[in-house]
Amino acid sequence: MGIVLETADPERAWNALRFGITAVENGHDVSVFLLGDGVEAEEITDDQFDVRDRMEAFVDAGGDLQACGTCLEIRNSEESEYCPMSTMSDLLEIVTASDRVLTIG
Numbered sequence: 001m002g003i004v005l006e007t008a009d010p011e012r013a014w015n016a017l018r019f020g021i022t023a024v025e026n027g028h029d030v031s032v033f034l035l036g037d038g039v040e041a042e043e044i045t046d047d048q049f050d051v052r053d054r055m056e057a058f059v060d061a062g063g064d065l066q067a068c069g070t071c072l073e074i075r076n077s078e079e080s081e082y083c084p085m086s087t088m089s090d091l092l093e094i095v096t097a098s099d100r101v102l103t104i105g
Contacts, residue, residue, distance in 0.1 A: 001030045002098035004091070005038035006105035010046035013038070016104045017054035024061045031064040031094045034083060036105075039071040042083050055082050066090055 001023055005016050016032065023030045034041055044051040059065050059082050066086035067079060079085035095101055 001028050002094040002101040003030065003032045004101065004103040005032055005034050005041060006036045006103065008037040008040035008044055010044050010049035010051060012104055013041040013044060013051045014049035014054055017051065017058050020058045020063050021061050024063045031066065032058065033091050033094055034067040036071055039067045039075060039077065042080060
């Protein structure tokens with residue numbers, strides 16, 4: 001399953017990652033690709049929606065998390081331990097290899 005996250009909205013990002021965790025815990029292979037504003041998700045600070053915690057839990061559960069390198073560069077950001085820099089080719093691989101793709105934006 002592929003999830004394309006295109007928003008830095010705290011609640012939407014948090015729910016996307018919660019869904020990814022649930023899918024991984026139920027035996028699905030899940031990749032989340034951060035695109036556009038989604039690459040800012042790791043930096044979200046919100047008292048109600050701890051996005052960084054859910055990102056870590058998703059990766060620790062066995063999910064694959066990637067971030068658009070161009071989108072990071074536009075924002076003068078770098079990859080991190082949980083968000084490695086990826087390419088459109090990586091996104092293409094996620095989309096073509098997945099039986100389902102969900103976009104949250």
